């Protein structure tokens with residue numbers, strides 16, 4: 001099971017830096033970052049990191065609100081049309097997601113695509129059934 | 144069950160007789176002060192003799208402005224050499240106010256305080272931690288003397304420094320503590336940070352909460368967090384401080400000690416009395432304070448008398464919890480809004496923390512009510528949809544209650560600035 005760390009963030013100067021500084025201090029590698037802001041001055045910061053449990057613990061201890069949230073990570077080709085192929089396959093599997101973001105793994109090679117869905121087990125079985133490769137946590141965290 | 148059974152259960156007609164007697168004494172002392180010395184109505188009432196306590200309505204009100212105007216000595220009714228203590232409230236604008244006590248007054252106050260705590264089930268075997276600023280603020284010394292009079296082991300812990308508060312509780316086996324409600328949420332967070340659970344790791348069974356108006360929901364939340372019963376304490380510095388009215392173990396209204404105070408509830412606009420059960424402004428008169436009697440003080444606190452007797456057997460009438468202050472009310476988009484209305488809604492929601500703030504701002508020539516709400520840590524799951532839904536839900540609830548559509552701003556826990564003492568709930572930044 002793969003987890004992202006989700007952090008509640010107010011849209012104020014210096015909030016994001018506080019997060020990155022904390023993770024740096026704990027020697028945690030940020031592999032992907034995605035900021036999901038609403039128009040209401042607050043939003044959620046999603047992070048894929050090398051050690052999610054530790055990151056979550058550190059962030060909560062510093063007074064922030066952080067939670068581990070399970071995601072599905074898929075792979076796609078890092079070339080024109082790569083994402084289009086993948087999105088069509090996801091739609092074909094009947095899976096709809098609430099949020100998604102990517103990370104290039106190696107230039108011109110492959111990329112990870114992080115998908116946030118409501119029903120993880122259901123989505124996993126449908127995506128696997130459609131022949132999509134689901135990347136497991138060790139590879140995503142890069143440990 | 145009672146601290147002073149005969150006084151606490153005195154039948155109403157004897158209680159009124161006692162009030163008339165004490166009011167007469169009080170007025171005779173009051174006219175020695177320069178403020179009340181200028182008031183002919185007092186002399187007239189004394190000359191004709193008081194037959195019914197309702198005749199108090201023949202006397203003029205005393206307001207906070209009066210106390211400020213005649214600062215510092217204008218209300219002193221005793222010889223300065225007999226006065227042993229003063230309490231003063233800082234004035235953010237203009238003069239502060241001051242209240243003087245002689246030895247009798249301090250004794251009477253301590254006794255009321257002990258009587259109040261006893262009614263809430265506190266006994267001499269308890270260890271009582273007073274988490275409250277000492278000094279000029281009446282919550283520190285006011286409780287201290289009462290706790291000692293009752294005979295508890297007192298811990299005069301003072302305010303703040305939560306890790307030390309927790310250590311004191313654990314070292315000495317604190318069973319009862321007194322604090323303002325907005326502080327207790329923060330204290331609970333520190334318990335959690337230290338991996339402690341106040342329900343398991345302390346011997347607390349009772350909390351006394353006061354000095355800040357709060358809702359029933361807020362009380363229940365505090366009881367749940369600490370695994371205690373929480374009792375509402377009401378007081379105001381002009382009427383000594385704490386020990387004016389207090390909840391008994393029934394937790395249904397606060398007995399106001401009518402042998403020491405005359406209580407009136409008036410319509411703040413017409414100044415006419417309202418019947419028991421109806422909300423109005425609380426007006427109070429001291430009956431047992433010699434150095435500085437205060438007559439018909441307009442408290443600005445809104446409450447009502449709860450009709451009917453209390454099962455505990457005390458005959459002193461009960462005040463409902465304070466539902467707001469007549470001067471807390473603000474008007475936005477033509478609607479009258481009390482911060483307590485907003486608080487009442489927020490406290491019912493398990494997703495949000497205890498602190499909130501209302502900011503009134505002019506945005507693009509429109510006055511807006513922004514409500515900052517803290518999202519609770521343990522509720523947060525990283526789900527934006529849930530947060531969005533929460534925001535809409537709060538917006539609707541508040542709009543339905545106060546008829547103004549608020550802008551809800553969800554904020555990180557602990558990010559609402561804490562005020563010293565009473566929490567600042569409303570910030571008016573509107574362009575005038």
Ligand SMILES: [Zn+2]
Nearest residue numbers: 391393453455
């Ligand atoms: Zn009672």
